[in-house]
Amino acid sequence: MIKAGVHPVKRVKSRNLVRNRYLYAMLLPAVLLVFVFWYVPLTGWLIAFVQYRPGIPLLSAKWTGLQQFIGFFTDTDDYVHLIRNTLAINISSLIANMTTAFLFAILLNEIRWRYFSKLIQTVTFFPFFVSWIIIYSLSSAMFATSAGAINETLIQWGVIAEGVNLLGDPRYSWMFMIALGVWKYAGYNSVIFISAISAISSEYYEAAQIDGANRFQRILYITIPGLMPTAIVLLILNSGWILNSNFEQFYLFTNATNWQRMEVLDIYIYKYGLQLLNYPYATAVGIMKTFISLIILMVVNQISKKATGKAIF
């Protein structure tokens, strides 16, 4: 018999809440953290709509509406190279990072000598912990045109007559940034794929071996299909960050000669927001970036759902 006035679904929910109270309590700090550090700061978006500057209360600043948003597209044509650079570098980086991690995990899995496998994994994991400032110093020492170790050696050996300007020549900028990202993140990203491989049942491999499948065929028909769900989830999750560049990397490697291929949205926001203290403009660009990222995430999710039947929501 159902008590009058209490809906059965609600009663089940509240019972569920009571029964799992410890689990919810454990979840609470994480929810609070996300709320405080991700949602509360969104109130700062108000800055984009008012004439704010440090030292004056936000609420007393003059209302300017969409002026900053319109200005981004009409005052200069900066948005053309900014969006081009951001998308080109980040999409290429995403593809390169995922592909190398994917292949690296497969190859690592095929090494039968475990100690060697672990050694390789540790060595490739190490660059993840090297800061970008150190990477910049190393790059300068290695690749500088006139004083870099590699260029000097190649010139001494007569391989090239003049040093290759990787750090300053805009023709190499995108490729160089992508390559550095691959070097830094390949080991770290491969860990996810390695764990996904370990989750594939060994029974598949044993059955394939009995059926006469060689190593390459086992990779092709078992390992790769087994990794695809992980790869798709990673692709969808990372697509939400496609407009987010690694700030330190671009801050350090952008210079007067390569800026037209290196200036990305995050650096632009930093420049206007913190260097020129034009907070409203920087916030407006940041808001646009967030919405575009959200749209990209939804689109990739839908494409994945239709193409592979796999999606995160």
Place this chain on the structure above:
Amino acid sequence: MKASYQKFLSSVIIFCLLFVTACSSNATKESNSSESPSSQSPSGQSSAAAKEEYVIKILTQENNQIKRSDETEIGKMIKEKFNIVFDYVQTPGNYADKLNLMLAGGDYPEIIRIQDNATFDKYVQANTLLPLDDFVASAPEFAKRYSVQIPLWRLASNDGKLYKWEGGVPVDFKNNVEVLDIGVRTDVLEQQGWPNLLSTDDYIKFLKQGMKDNPTTNGQKTIGMIVPFAEPWGMQGISSIMYEKGGRYSTAAGNMGVVWNQVDKKFEDMMTNEYVKEGLGFFNRLYREGILDKDSFTDKMDQFQEKLNSGRALSSWYVVWGLTTANHGLIDAGHPENQYINMPVRSKTQMERNEKRQIRVEDTRPYTIYAITKNAKHPERIKELLAWAATEEGKLLLQSGVEGEDYTIVDGKRQPTEAYRKNLSNVDALRSKGYGMFDFLGSVLSNAPDGVPYSMELNPAIQDELQLTEGMRNAYSKLGWTSSKDYFIKTGESANTGVAGTITVDTTSDLGALHQKIVDFRVKNSAKLIIEPKTDEEFESMYQSVIADYQKLKPETVVAEYNRLYQEKQARLNELK
């Protein structure tokens, strides 16, 4: 098992609680200790409580080993007298960015150093600095010391109040002939018969020959010219600096969107300035000839310094203030022949016009602005120290050291001792003494009542003897110069910056934003103009195209605003007089 796990967990929690409590009680104690002395008399006389040790953090970019001021001799005396200690915090990287970040976060130090008028304006507009007007009224020696500067400093703020003091002013022209042109290697000068290089053509011919004669230096490939363009002030400041080498213009306006015409007393646009164009053309030719180091655009001071110290660079553009230090390093490394000296340069038009060079004498020095911020715990104690630093006792101690140890009095004038002279070539020894560690209290480049500069090494009579190596002095002698400044004094004249050095467009206004845009445009296109053209004709064509785009930004509105502000402030200054 479960019980032992619970015990372990409880122990961890208790430890964490104790740790947090211990940290907070320390913080509370520190906070209390810094709060207590705040009860001071309005006159600025500190109470007994105020004499508790007061530690003030000072941001520094000097790479020194001194962590606290009381590690130095002068610092100990300051501590004894005021019980104030300065804690030096290393702040490597882009200092201008740090200032902006600190302003955004409200996390600025008690005494702040600002390096340009625009950032100072941002801090004033954000209401972060303490006015010093009352302090000046109660500190007659400070007011006297900066009698020329104070009205100008007031003009720099939008509300007419005094918020700052500066280091490096007042200046006596003879003590500080500020000429930063080209560092040239002396062995190459010798190889080519000690030519008196001057025009850009002279340099190109000289450096080309130098590279041919010296394909390698000390086992490394020789580089023609090095420049740290990757520094924030690199491309923005020194790629265009040719304008100061001839007549008419001085660097009073800084290196942003405008240049100051010292002769006609007006601001002009920098990007379209004829000398700036010639300077970029000079760099383009150096680049085409393979003389300009291709790493220049990615080199910061560290890389620049490394190349200079190795002796492999035949020349260095503008950054010549560290030549003596580099030369000492070269001598120690067994390559005394590779030492550098500063030599003058002029563009073709500057050569033709042969006008007197306008050598900047700073009435104000926006590069070393200091202010007390609202984060200061005991501003009255800082002011008390500042007032003392402006007295004769303070000035002599901070800049000349201790009588008997660092100088003796001969015929009523200070004479540096042998120990003082010896210390000048040893940066660590200078810092251990405390020289240069208290510049934020104001250091002057003028003379004391005895006629000798407060910093004795600036004495023109012995400046070269104290500041240059023997090799450098010999090189100047071979060139036929009587001193390292000989040529510049003969061909230049002092150009006081006056009001021009205080002008800045309101950074939060539309014109302020436009000003930033035109600077950004110039910086981005300067590199293009240096690298891309393959001939003089191509340079001219590209320059015209860049200027056509530049004019669309309407830079003349910014120039007009600068001139309007100049007229307005000059009128205000006249009223104050």
